[in-house]
Amino acid sequence: MQRRNFLKLLTATAVGGGATTSTDVQLMGTALAAAGSDCGGVDTIPKVEFYSSASQVAPDYEALTDESVVAVWAEPSAENVDDDGNGDAYIYDDDTSIPLVSVDDGVYGFGAIMLEDSQIDFDYGNEELVLNAWDAEMGGSGTVLWDEGHGQYYDLSSCSKFESYAEDNGYTVNATTSLSSDLSDADGVVITSPGDAFSSSELSDLADFVSDGGALYLHDQSDYDDNDETQNLNDVAEYLDLAYRFNDDDVNDGSSNVDGDYDILTHEFNVSEFDLFADRAGIGFDAGVRYEATVTDVTDGDTVDVEFPDGSEAEIRTLGFDTAETKRNSKYEEVEGWEGIEDDKYLADWGEEASDYAKGELDGETVEVEIDPAEDVWDPFGRLLAYIHYDQDGDGTIDTLYNKDIVEKGYARVYGSNLSKHDELWQAERDARDAGLRVWQDSDPENTSEVRDDAVEEVFVPHASSVRTDSGAISASRVPVFAEETAYQELEGGVDYSDIPLVGVDSANRTALVGGLPIDEGYHDDASDYQHEVFLTNLIDSLSEKSGQILIEGGHGQFGEGYALSNEDAVNYQRYLEGQGIAFEQINDLTTSGDNALSTARAVIVTAPRSCYTAEEVDALTDYIDNGGSVVLMGAGWGKLAPDTRRNFNDLAAAIGTDLRLNEDRVLDDDNNVDTAELLYTSNLNTADFSVWGAYS
Secondary structure: OOHHHHHHHHHHHHOOOOOOOHHHHHHOOOOOOOEEOOOOOOOEOOOEEEEOOOOEEOOOOOOOOOOOOEEEEOOOOOEEEOOOOOOOOOOOOOOOOOEEEEEEOOEEEEOOOOOOOOOOOOOOOHHHHHHHHHHHHHOOOEEEEEEOOOOOOOOHHHHHHHHHHHHHOOEEEEEEOOHHHHHHHOOEEEEEOOOOOOOHHHHHHHHHHHHOOOEEEEEOOOOOOOOOHHHHHHHHHHHOOOOOEEOOOEEEOOOOEOOOOOEEEEOEEOOOOOOOOEOOOOOOOOEOOEEEEEEEEEEEOOEEEEEOOOOOEEEEEEOOEEEOOOHHHHHHOOHHHOOOOOOHHHHHHHHHHHHHHHHHHHOOOEEEEEEOOOOOOEOOOOOEEEEEEEOOOOOOOOOEEHHHHHHHOOOEEEOOOOOOOHHHHHHHHHHHHHHOOHHHHHOOHHHOOOOOOOOOOOEEEEOEOOEEEOOEOOOHHHOOEEOOOOEEEEEOOOOOOOOOEEEEEEHHHOEEEEOOOOOOHHHHHHHOOOOHHHHHHHHHHHHOOOOOEEEEEOOOOOOOOOOOOOHHHHHHHHHHHHHOOOOEEEEOOOOOOOOOOHHHEEEEEEEOOOOOEEHHHHHHHHHHHHOOOEEEEEOOOEOOEOHHHHHHHHHHHHHOOOOEEEOOEEEEEOOOEEOEEEEEEEOEEOOOOOOOOOOOO
8 A cells, every 4th residue: 555545544543433624634743824823933943945846737728726736836026937949837826926836646746856966955845844844744654766768967966965865864775777667565656857758658657556555756847948857747637637737938037046037045934835845954064053163254243154063164143133234334334223323423433443343253263153043044245143152251052042141231233134033132131131231331212313203195005905894895994094096906806896995904903004105115215205104103092092112923934025024124114213212112022022022112013924823822911912912913915925935824813803904915006106106105094083194202
């Protein structure tokens, strides 16, 4: 019996052998919601690399939009092209997510080889995703055939690192040039971009193998020349009557990539349908493991070079904090990120001081390097993102965390990323600020210059979706901000409006939903003439029964995403709030206590999460609302949010008790915009039902 059929029988027995219910599926380990006791938190593969990838399409060679089939999408910033010019590729529009991995009845279609020694450094989660897919069908052991009998360029030896990894994890991997003859002894088969077609008898043998419970893994590649590999894979897909086909295209992403737009990264995982994304020990750096290294150079307070015992080298961007830029790089400093400090020359002096401190502490030292489970391994500049542990007092024990030490000493501020240690480092910064240590001695938030506090006439809402309720259209009396009459929707579903709501309010639950990200600093220079910051702050005060700071939640993958915000992405709103005497901080752990807990805030802003929320986190938010706090949910339009991220967002809204939802659309305005129809503004304000339009102070 094939292993996959055995596992299906075993699972059926475990849940009673009857019809599968949603509860049964939860027991099998599949997360069905973005919030609740079955939530997996951030313990997933951070990203996956697709080098020279193609996409998949539906059996009619049109868009593949069936979410029960697609396991991984490209990021919303990706596009696909027809590189060979044959016109045989389906081109996805800007609003439709591009599938990169698709699954149908134990047959997996990958857009790229993903495992090549020469092209993949295994710095992300490729080997973990593929091995999870093997485990899903074969249960952690078995014999896997690697087909080399159909003109493949990527033979098993070209993927030797993964071969060793798979064998270390319980599998036997054998190359074969006689696929049909060897199938009887196999549990799984890998076929990579076959240059030669399969015969009818081979197709029949593969169909029997899959029907008998065998697992099949088909790996395509981009359409970089006039070749037959994609068609040969589609011969297999068509014979097996799969719910997907392989597209004869090339997927590019100018924003999320490793080394060029053809080497793309994504973490748009369909966790609602597929249990393939668990973070596990991989080939590259593993989170929580300390790797010995020697510091060979110190660039500044937050950047060092190291050499590992095997001779490999890396530039490390130390995680969780930011030191001021040194004088030669002072033009890159964002002074707004430094609470209560407005003098960039003062910051440059302290950048030099921080650099000197780092050199004195780390230069030439033997250290231990550690990766954070909630962070990417590498940043867009190719730097390793890591903690550095070292022996500060010379007692022979590597027990000082440099990332925390430099913050405690007052040389640095906390950097608002996805960091699992964020709230611990935040407290270290708070203590240093309260003590006026070093860079903080001239910090004076109470006297920060007031900026941009005007009466509200126009509100900026970029990359917007409209707002609806869980039962349909939202009542106009609950909408403070509508799009202009010139705006229009591009619908993927949901409610079709004549007067398009961009912000919805649930006063009974002290919750608001904003359809875009108006406080995203990426648009600040173009949108500084509008009054969205004033409106948002007035709206928060109208909903909240509490005083105190405003928090932004950043512990669920929001940092660095085009559809979400951390406080690093909203530093100009931070400076506006300082001018009003309100602190703006990030919180990554909603269940924490202390100076940065939910209980200290009048409101918390939550943007679209990459990962889901635990039952404890949801309870913390609902208790916070019950105790007078307000929640502002900020979404984004269709195409900016992949389907599963949008589902995460709306699931969280449901979990905290509001009926507000993000609609399945995007809103555009060709007339009232900043440079492009996606970046719209509006003066269509509901002054009859809302009193949130005056200057704040």
